[in-house]
Amino acid sequence: xxxxxxxxxxxxxxxxxxxxxxxxxxxxxxxxxxxxxxxxxxxxxxxxxxxxxxxxxxxxxxxxxxxxxxxxxxxxxxxxxxxxxxxxxxxxxxxxxxxxxxxxxxxxxxxxxxxxxxxxxxxxxxxxxxxxxxxxxxxxxxxxxxxxxxxxxxxxxxxxxxxxxxxxxxxxxxxxxxxxxxxxxxxxxxxxxxxxxxxxxxxxxxxxxxxxxxxxxxxxxxxxxxxxxxxxxxxxxxxxxxxxxxxxxxxxxxxxxxxxxxxxxxxxxxxxxxxxxx
Numbered sequence: 038x039x040x041x042x043x044x045x046x047x048x049x050x051x052x053x054x055x056x057x058x059x060x061x062x063x064x065x066x067x068x069x070x071x072x073x074x075x076x077x078x079x080x081x082x083x084x085x086x087x088x089x090x091x092x093x094x095x096x097x098x099x100x101x102x103x104x105x106x107x108x109x110x111x112x113x114x115x116x117x118x119x120x121x122x123x124x125x126x127x128x129x130x131x132x133x134x135x136x137x138x139x140x141x142x143x144x145x146x147x148x149x150x151x152x153x154x155x156x157x158x159x160x161x162x163x164x165x166x167x168x169x170x171x172x173x174x175x176x177x178x179x180x181x182x183x184x185x186x187x188x189x190x191x192x193x194x195x196x197x198x199x200x201x202x203x204x205x206x207x208x209x210x211x212x213x214x215x216x217x218x219x220x221x222x223x224x225x226x227x228x229x230x231x232x233x234x235x236x237x238x239x240x241x242x243x244x245x246x247x248x249x250x251x252x253x254x255x256x257x258x259x260x261x262x263x264x265x266x267x268x269x270x271x272x273x274x275x276x277x278x279x280x281x282x283x284x285x286x287x288x289x290x291x292x293x294x295x296x297x298x299x300x301x302x303x304x305x306x307x308x309x310x311x312x313x314x315x
Contacts, residue, residue, distance in 0.1 A: 089235060095221050
C-alpha cells in the first residue's frame with residue numbers, strides 16, 4: 038500500500054524542514070492534491086529562523102496547499118492555541134515565553150515540555166477543534182532514522198503516528214536530491230543532510246559545539262535564551278543551579294560572552310533528536 042495515500046482523517050506535521058517538506062510533496066503526489074480529510078499543520082514556537090517561516094510559506098504558495106499555522110497560547114489559566122499565518126506569526130519567542138511563564142521553569146533533555154505543549158498538543162487541540170476524533174499523524178522521519186521512526190506513537194487515544202518516508206525507504210540522500218531539483222529551497226545551509234540552523238535557532242538539544250558556532254555567527258541569537266534563564270532564576274521557583282536549559286554545559290549568557298570574546302571551548306556532546314523537526 039502506498040504509505041502516502043490518505044484514506045482517513047490525517048494530520049501532516051510540517052516542521053518547516055526539508056524532510057517534512059519532501060514528505061508533504063509525496064503526499065500531494067499520491068493524492069493528486071490535499072484531500073479534504075487532511076490537515077497540514079505547522080506549529081510555530083516563535084524561535085524559528087526567518088528562513089524556516091519563509092520556507093513554509095513558499096511550500097504553501099508553490100504547491101497550492103493550505104498549511105495551518107498554529108501557536109501556543111496560555112489564556113485564563115488554560116493551554117490554548119491560536120491560528121496565525123506567515124505575516125502574523127510570532128518571531129520573538131512569544132509562544133515559548135508564555136509556556137515558560139506558565140511553568141516558571143525551563144524544559145530540559147529529560148522534560149521536553151516545549152515539544153509537548155508548543156508542538157504536539159497544540160496540533161492535537163486544533164484537530165479536535167475542527168472535528169477530528171480519530172486520526173493518523175504523518176511525521177517526517179526517514180529510513181535512516183529507524184530508531185526514532187519505530188518508536189513513534191500517538192499523543193492521545195485515537196491518534197496513530199506513522200512515518201511514511203521510513204515505510205517507503207527514503208533516506209537523507211533522497212531528500213537532498215529532491216530539493217536540488219526544485220525551483221525553491223529552505224534558505225539554510227545543508228551540511229551532509231543536516232540543517233543545524235533549523236527549527237528553534239538555539240534549541241538546547243543541539244550540541245554545545247553547534248550552539249557555539251551559531252552564536253559566534255550571530256551573537257544576538259543568544260540574547261532571548263539568556264534572558265529566559267535569567268527570568269526563571271528571578272522567579273525563584275527553582276534553585277539557582279537549575280535555572281538553565283542544560284546543567285551539563287555553560288549558560289547561554291556564558292556562551293554569548295564567549296562569542297564576544299572569541300573564546301571557543303570544545304565539547305563532545307551530540308545533538309539530541311526531538312519531535313520538533315528535521
